[in-house]
Amino acid sequence: MRCKTCEKPKVSYRKGLWSPDEDQKLRDYILKHGHGCWSTVSAKAGLQRNGKSCRLRWINYLRPGLKRGIFSAEEEETVIKLHAILGNKWSQIAMHLPGRTDNEVKNYWNSYLKKKVVKLEGSNSHASTTKSQDSANQSPEMRQISESLEPLEPPMQGSIDHDSFEGTQLPPFPKVLFADWLSMDHTTSQSLLNSNAGMNCQLDSNSNADVFQYGSFQVDDPPSSDFLHGFGDSSICGEFQLQFEHGGQILGGACYNYLSMDDNGVSFT
DNA sequence: AAATTAATCAACCGCCAGGCG
DNA sequence: ACGCCTGGCGGTTGATTAATT
Numbered sequence: 001m002r003c004k005t006c007e008k009p010k011v012s013y014r015k016g017l018w019s020p021d022e023d024q025k026l027r028d029y030i031l032k033h034g035h036g037c038w039s040t041v042s043a044k045a046g047l048q049r050n051g052k053s054c055r056l057r058w059i060n061y062l063r064p065g066l067k068r069g070i071f072s073a074e075e076e077e078t079v080i081k082l083h084a085i086l087g088n089k090w091s092q093i094a095m096h097l098p099g100r101t102d103n104e105v106k107n108y109w110n111s112y113l114k115k116k117v118v119k120l121e122g123s124n125s126h127a128s129t130t131k132s133q134d135s136a137n138q139s140p141e142m143r144q145i146s147e148s149l150e151p152l153e154p155p156m157q158g159s160i161d162h163d164s165f166e167g168t169q170l171p172p173f174p175k176v177l178f179a180d181w182l183s184m185d186h187t188t189s190q191s192l193l194n195s196n197a198g199m200n201c202q203l204d205s206n207s208n209a210d211v212f213q214y215g216s217f218q219v220d221d222p223p224s225s226d227f228l229h230g231f232g233d234s235s236i237c238g239e240f241q242l243q244f245e246h247g248g249q250i251l252g253g254a255c256y257n258y259l260s261m262d263d264n265g266v267s268f269t
Numbered sequence: 270a271a272a273t274t275a276a277t278c279a280a281c282c283g284c285c286a287g288g289c290g
Numbered sequence: 291a292c293g294c295c296t297g298g299c300g301g302t303t304g305a306t307t308a309a310t311t
Contacts, residue, residue, distance in 0.1 A: 017279070017305085039296065055297075056280070091299060103279080106300075111277055 014048040018057055022047055026054055027062050060101045067099025071108055079105060079113060 014022075029045035035058065038051035047054065060066075071079070075097055082093045090102035090109075097105065 015281075037296075051296075052282095052298095053280075059298095060279075088300065102299075107278055110301095 012048075013042075013050040013053065015053075018061075022049070023057070023062060026057060030058060030062075056103075060103045065099055066101065071100075075100070076113065079109060080117060083109065083113075083117075 018026075025045045025047055026041070029041065033044070035041050035055070038055045040051070041047075041054045042049045042051060045054070049057075078096055079093060082096060086092050088106075090106040094100050094102040094105045
């Protein structure tokens with residue numbers, strides 16, 4: 001006798017790196033319909049990937065508002081502080097870093113920051129930077145740090161006040177929304193702007209904030225909760241959702257994206 | 270210039286929790 | 291109450307790239 005799951009047709013899913021074509025299919029599908037149930041996304045989008053893989057690809061790479069490139073000093077500091085408080089709670093740490101994914105933070109920590117911290121602790125052996133796994137055991141200093149970071153929790157409910165984030169003065173260079181997304185198709189980014197996603201990115205020079213217009217966003221139906229679910233399942237895109245719901249515009253909120261260093265080597269920093 | 274080593278990052282794996290029938 | 295399914299998370303692996311010998 002075979003169990004129910006055994007009777008399910010075995011689907012051999014593709015593995016490994018995603019091709020630009022697969023990215024395009026997934027992106028197009030989610031923009032049009034939202035992800036809904038991930039396990040059905042791949043089939044509906046015409047992909048031979050499992051749901052988890054699609055979800056991961058969307059969250060870590062295709063999702064709007066992702067910031068890529070090197071971590072700023074402020075971000076680095078935040079990660080170090082939060083890691084001291086939270087331990088390896090990468091998703092929680094990432095909540096405090098708009099545009100960064102847990103995977104990105106984790107990789108950055110493992111490849112670079114961990115060594116840096118060890119080095120620092122080595123040179124400053126008396127500094128009690130014991131990693132507390134339990135917030136109940138937090139030192140007063142750590143609790144203070146924790147509280148100072150609290151405003152971002154829960155993530156992105158309402159607009160972020162740039163000036164209040166970690167007390168960091170934001171540089172006056174232009175912020176680029178979806179910059180990475182658009183630059184992913186190196187050769188077709190322009191056509192993407194004009195046709196595919198149907199989005200127009202305008203730089204509001206007065207407010208120094210990006211305005212993302214969905215005027216020509218081709219959606220079969222009005223944005224459903226399902227559609228928004230695709231954007232709303234992350235700290236970053238709660239803001240995205242919020243703005244989308246209120247007139248389809250994103251002001252310079254959580255979805256900002258500094259183009260600190262892109263593939264072309266353009267640097268504003 | 271070639272070989273080796275180190276660093277980086279995308280993606281997979283396994284576990285867990287919550288929802289649902 | 292139970293089992294199944296799904297989504298989310300953290301750990302780990304493997305491929306690629308950069309640096310060094």
